[in-house]
Amino acid sequence: MELPTRAEIFPHARRGRIQNLALELRLERFVHLSPDELDLLKDLAGRRRYAPGEDIITDGARTPTCEVIASGWAGRQRVLSDGRRQIINFALAGDFVGALIHPDFFAQTPTVAITAVETLDMTPLRDALAAPDPRFTGLRRACAILAAMDQALLLEHVIRLGRLTAYQRTGHLLLELHARMALAGLIAGWRFPMPLTQEVLADHLGLSIVHVNRTLQQLRRENMIELRVGWVTVLQPEALAIMSDFKLPAPTHV
């Protein structure tokens, strides 16, 4: 499993004063953006901060906001009536939360800050895309692609939960997180930040805390990964991918 170079990852990336590098890199990953579109991204202003545990998108909000993660980790979750929690997905830097990509008419799943989170308000982008303005076709397409990616990741998670063992699930998730951060230009190489507690991992992977602990130990024992405080290193990406049936969601047609 070879890592692409930065130039391969970001064919259209350019320098400039930008608000959120990860966002811009992700939007330009598959689509070339016009100067108008880049300007719109650069003019984004509304910065917000959330403490760990704070709601970013509240459950029954009638006026849904629309933000992009600038830094930190967030997650959509549901707490069941008996207190059990399921974390549906994670949102990393460059990921949208709220109404722009996820049509949230129905979902009763608040988005919560897992670590400290900084976001940028994306309502200017949403308003620009809502009108049939031909200047923003590139952005519209880029957002559709991000939404498709998000959807694909959700399908992968269903497969993880439905048909993979604890050992496979954990490895599969680590590979996914790595791939996403690499795509967003947040990391290079196989070492990457992973600030999740074992409890959070358990609630995402549908396992108990204790079993997550034992599974991580097994992955370490077998030299698949290395764990430091808030960091992971994937030592054997190929072996991990084979054993967990991992394949990076890739565009079949763009």
Add this chain to the structure above:
Amino acid sequence: MELPTRAEIFPHARRGRIQNLALELRLERFVHLSPDELDLLKDLAGRRRYAPGEDIITDGARTPTCEVIASGWAGRQRVLSDGRRQIINFALAGDFVGALIHPDFFAQTPTVAITAVETLDMTPLRDALAAPDPRFTGLRRACAILAAMDQALLLEHVIRLGRLTAYQRTGHLLLELHARMALAGLIAGWRFPMPLTQEVLADHLGLSIVHVNRTLQQLRRENMIELRVGWVTVLQPEALAIMSDFKLPAPTHV
């Protein structure tokens, strides 16, 4: 849990020669469609038939089709390298399959006919919506709502797989299937068609065939449901909803 009347379910429904009642009812559930839009739906022609097991949307298809189920049950699935299968979701009459609603750039999950399936080609609808034509704003909105509903159901499935027991999962799924068929005007009352084998159920619920069998028996033993050849009756919807934490995805804002 009271069942709404037909008039409550379909406030805008009208009579006429239509191709797919379920589709039209679902589209008009939340949005009022103009005569132009209804005409477009009535002019849909391309009818296709699929035998059980046949691919409707093939995996790596470069020219993604876009159809709506007219009758029968389909499902998106992934087969793992060791032969295990995960059925990600079911598509019933009135559900879209393919590129209109699911942005399929990334997903490697073919859609397969589970029973015999009839579909209608939806490319005319897709083309009409792609152009920024103001005549079709209602349809555009209706399709967005269907997509949101689909997305919400997927989130529910993640919760089912991640945090519910076999007994809860099975009850939860039956309630979901019932709710969807009721919304599409396919049924009235608590008896509804359920042509899935226990193997298919197992592959959707992330369980073994044997355990699905025992779980269904438990549901019958406790008078939660009644099973006939291709039919289920939910005998205690409220009890089932409470024990499985089921809540019909409802629009928070439309």
Add this chain to the structure above:
DNA sequence: CGACTTCTTGAACCGAGTCAAGAAGGGTGG
């Protein structure tokens, strides 16, 4: 340093899987 969260470990338990074999349906052809 003290308080709190997070991680780790062991032992017992249990929900769900596996294996295997038989029964019951449900179609098909004679």
Add this chain to the structure above:
DNA sequence: CCACCCTTCTTGACTCGGTTCAAGAAGTCG
């Protein structure tokens, strides 16, 4: 209409992956 075949369903016995409970160790932060 029956005989046959094949799929689907059912049941029992056993195994195992993962959970629960409980207690202690190691971080972490003020």
